[in-house]
Amino acid sequence: MPPPTTTSSQLEDITEGSGAAPGRVGGPLSILAAAVVLAVTIMVAVSLGRYTVPPSHVLQILASGLLPEGGVSGTERTVVELVRLPRVLLAVLVGGGLGVAGAALQATFRNPLVSPDIIGVSSGASFGGAIALLFGLGTVFLVGGAFVFGLLALVLLFALTAGRASSMLMVVLGGVVLGSFFAALVGLAQYFADPYSSLPAIVFWLLGSLATATWAKVAVAVVPILLGTAVVLLLRWRLNVLSLGDDEASSLGIRPSRLRWVFLLACALIVAGAVAVSGAVGWVGLVIPHLARMWVGPDHRVLLPVSFLLGATYLIVIDTIARTLTAGEIPLGVLTALVGAPVFFVLLRRNRDRIWDHA
Template sequence: MTSSAVDRAAVPEVPVSRRRTVFDHTAVPVLGFTAVLVVVALAALAIGRYTVPPNEIVRILLGQFLPLAQTWYPQEQTVILEVRLPRVLLSILLGAGLALTGAVMQAVFRNPLASAQVLGVSSGASFGGVLVLLAGFGGAALVGGAFAGGVLALALVVAIARAVPGAPLLMIILGGTVVGAMFQAMVSFITYIADPYSELPSIVFWLMGSLATASYTKVLTAAVPILLAGVVVLALRWRLNILAMGDEDATALGIEPRRMRTLLLVCVALITAGSVSVAGVIGWVGLVVPHLVRMLVGTDNRRVLPVSALLGAAYLTAIDTLSRSLTTAEIPIGILTAIIGAPFFVILLIRNRSRLWGSDA
């Protein structure tokens, strides 16, 4: 594919001569969004039925490492350390990972509509996870099952796109729709045959996507695959810019495009599996956040990926805070992310309709 076929919304194009901006250096947006994440995390720890002042939250956290005089109530420490902190850590971890998956897939496929949700990876991971739950396992087995399902779904989408030449962007979207529907049907079948008293309630609640059962054990379970794959993706972010130049140019610069794409997509499947295994399906984060980041910092993947991780962490933490604060009964976070993400997806479809229904040129 020549450089003229590269989607401008998903791939960076850096002119040789241009006016420098404040976002030319990666450190500036990274520091800025890190500050945003810290503020959102403190707000999430403070907000709830039992309100804790932010200054006491800071003292409670620092008091675990420093010999500070105790000025907080024991109940406040219990609420922060045992209830809210693992939930906030999990939302930060999952939000960063899911946003990274969207940014990587949009760059790899040169498609602004690509995400783990749209391409059926989340549905495949759900199917693998539900099979493991039906068998009565959890923990590492759940991560492994979700990973296998996600990789299988991704492989099927790529095979469908390659089988029909002429309109790869269209076939990727259609292939993802078909594969996602197929795996979703199999998930529905499993929920139909599951025992309605012992197995079905846990499967249905898990599929809706929720952080209500967050714990330090789940944080550790998700951290291993997400951090491992996330570090690899961030270390290779500059190579995404080279892949955007086309396979011939990338090969001339010493990069094997097929091997690099395979490695990146395996990382995407691993992050998705880690997320799905502990919180169920939380969709649309990987579609919404990277586009917001490109509006703010441009399209250079060296900036897009780390900033997407930070904004995704802050975004999901804020949504989770809303999910447990809007009503007396907690709203599954997957519902809120879909309510916000679905209209955003429609806007993207309208803006990119000429590319989806036309050629890639």
């Protein structure tokens, strides 16, 4: 007997009263507070650097045509518009996208330790970028190769798990297998790389960086990251239904396996787009959803927007430290791991009994 059909509005009412959506009352205020923090962080990040630009001048440049530009020099305008603003916006896209992807995957797998790397897309995208750097194919092929091989990893994952029983377990195992396979290919690319030219470029890119941010890279990242994020946010209330269990979701007219693949595809788009423009940046998709969950609770109608805003803020802060702490550029992936691992350890120790109680 087929499950009864239920309209979207009815499902939202069910999840709202099911205990799966605590924290909704403070949801809009939490989202607004996170957005304000992000806006302030953007202003500060654009101001800081080797060449300091006063925040008032940054505001005048950003509001060009609306505010008088008294005292703004041509150098300041160049630094803000062509160097720092693209980099900060790229950090917003990458950090926010990874935060949303992490929260969605943790709910999809019903496992708080899942991160975007679990589906193998990061490793596939890393191999695509490494190949482009190995042969010196330029930025266009670097971004395109990372994106194509990231999606190829998803296609292979589909091929490994299609029609299998216990599909979620197969997805996890398939992601581990594909991640190891592409990591081995990356190691092979490094082995054949010229140690004086392409090898340093490959190693630095794999460690993650936004140092080469341009408006062209922002344009490339916008499409897959915002498309995947939009799909997840539009269906975010369905994650509350999935958290009730497959039987309950099926009784409400939802097909859990099909819905999970929709979220997997959306998250794959986000991760592939992020890795293509920034390299491998870890821990964001694991730590940020936990911080957001501790703040607003497990209701994904609030959790996902807050995860995007917190992820964007976090990566902007880390990237600002990476480019200002020393005379050189510290790899972004190194800092996210150095900060993320201890923070996550503390979170697990202090909240291991309640961090996922209501998810």
